[in-house]
Amino acid sequence: MKHYIPPQLTRLALAFAIFITLFLVLRNFLVPDTFGEYGHYRGASLIENEQPEIHYSGQQACFECHRDIEDLKAQDVHSEIHCETCHGPGQKHVISSKATDILKPSSREFCGSCHVMNAAKSKNAVIQVDLKEHNIGKNCTECHNPHQPWEMKK
Amino acid sequence: MGNEKINSSRRKFLKSAVAIAGATIGYQVLKSSPVLISAAEPKDESLPWYGIVIDIQKCIGCGSCAKACKNENDVPVEPFFFRTWIEQYTVKNDGSVDIVSPNGGIDGFEQRVPDEDIFKSFFVPKMCNHCAKSPCEQVCPVGATFLSPEGVVLIDEKYCIGCRYCVQACPYGCRFIHPVKKVANKCTLCYHRLKKNLAPACMEVCPTGARMYGNLRDKNSELVKFLKEHTTHVLRPNLNTGAKLYYNALSSEVR
Numbered sequence: 001m002k003h004y005i006p007p008q009l010t011r012l013a014l015a016f017a018i019f020i021t022l023f024l025v026l027r028n029f030l031v032p033d034t035f036g037e038y039g040h041y042r043g044a045s046l047i048e049n050e051q052p053e054i055h056y057s058g059q060q061a062c063f064e065c066h067r068d069i070e071d072l073k074a075q076d077v078h079s080e081i082h083c084e085t086c087h088g089p090g091q092k093h094v095i096s097s098k099a100t101d102i103l104k105p106s107s108r109e110f111c112g113s114c115h116v117m118n119a120a121k122s123k124n125a126v127i128q129v130d131l132k133e134h135n136i137g138k139n140c141t142e143c144h145n146p147h148q149p150w151e152m153k154k
Numbered sequence: 155m156g157n158e159k160i161n162s163s164r165r166k167f168l169k170s171a172v173a174i175a176g177a178t179i180g181y182q183v184l185k186s187s188p189v190l191i192s193a194a195e196p197k198d199e200s201l202p203w204y205g206i207v208i209d210i211q212k213c214i215g216c217g218s219c220a221k222a223c224k225n226e227n228d229v230p231v232e233p234f235f236f237r238t239w240i241e242q243y244t245v246k247n248d249g250s251v252d253i254v255s256p257n258g259g260i261d262g263f264e265q266r267v268p269d270e271d272i273f274k275s276f277f278v279p280k281m282c283n284h285c286a287k288s289p290c291e292q293v294c295p296v297g298a299t300f301l302s303p304e305g306v307v308l309i310d311e312k313y314c315i316g317c318r319y320c321v322q323a324c325p326y327g328c329r330f331i332h333p334v335k336k337v338a339n340k341c342t343l344c345y346h347r348l349k350k351n352l353a354p355a356c357m358e359v360c361p362t363g364a365r366m367y368g369n370l371r372d373k374n375s376e377l378v379k380f381l382k383e384h385t386t387h388v389l390r391p392n393l394n395t396g397a398k399l400y401y402n403a404l405s406s407e408v409r
Binding site: 032035038039040041042045046048049050051052053054055056058059080081082084085088089112113114116118119120121122125126 | 211214216217218225226262264272275277298299300310359360361362
């Protein structure tokens with residue numbers, strides 16, 4: 001007794017087989033190597049996201065050379081503020097040690113970015129100075145030591 | 155006659171046995187390839203699961219965070235590309251709300267509402283919420299944006315096709331298309347710094363400690379302690395994004 005398979009079914013099966021094989025082959029070439037390693041993304045992308053260079057070194061790197069400033073700063077109200085808040089990104093300076101690779105801001109506008117008066121600042125958070133009245137024409141660092149703002153220079 | 159019947163049923167049995175075996179092997183082969191069957195997120199307990207706290211009462215709107223972020227991550231300087239920025243909300247006595255963010259707060263704020271009209275005013279620093287169920291990740295057609303095992307939403311710049319779906323999907327407006335690279339860009343919680351045990355740049359420079367990050371899995375961490383002791387809110391909780399950026403003292407005017 002011979003089984004009879006209709007020819008249209010045979011052709012359909014063949015078409016399916018070709019389609020599936022083609023799909024698997026194409027997929028093999030199109031999907032990146034590490035795709036799906038951890039989830040629906042390229043696993044290698046995690047490593048790539050770690051690659052960029054840092055620009056801010058973190059204040060521990062500053063204190064390795066500037067121990068004296070660490071002690072100075074610890075005694076006054078700026079103790080909680082990290083070096084790079086004012087001095088800008090320091091990694092370049094950490095590597096080169098050149099004074100030109102770090103910022104030393106002293107302008108009224110710079111100090112004002114924190115200390116300018118604004119109704120949105122809570123009174124306890126920061127001392128607010130009216131820049132239009134307070135010692136006009138002088139830079140802040142002429143009187144204040146930025147690392148110890150209450151030790152006035154006289 | 156009898157023999158033929160036995161042979162026929164044996165043949166049938168063998169055929170179906172081979173078919174089942176083939177199907178099983180085929181299934182196993184496909185299963186081992188993690189793409190076809192969607193891979194589950196790894197629940198690696200040894201890795202931290204990052205969350206963020208921003209204390210609105212502490213923010214003084216100095217713009218250090220926005221400036222540092224641009225320096226650290228080479229964000230274009232044009233005033234409409236930000237990974238983090240500060241908004242100033244001013245609620246007036248008549249109930250209307252004035253919201254400003256000049257250059258993301260980098261150049262400071264000038265109160266334009268006269269003092270006598272102000273009911274209250276406060277700063278709201280904004281950044282990526284690193285949602286656990288992020289809409290941006292769900293709409294990406296190519297799997298170029300994803301939640302890392304540490305709970306940080308990252309972008310695969312090599313794989314992104316720049317279609318802008320994610321920019322529209324983010325309910326917090328935290329994404330933009332990089333004008334040079336032409337791919338999506340956003341806060342990575344300074345993933346490259348976290349991996350070196352350094353704080354994200356915005357948190358490194360914040361003078362008042364208004365920003366905090368930490369491991370939500372570690373029940374003894376500073377962050378979890380803060381969350382326990384304060385009443386915190388996430389932005390747009392109705393959208394169920396699983397945001398992991400918690401605001402302390404968040405006013406209902408904030409959108």
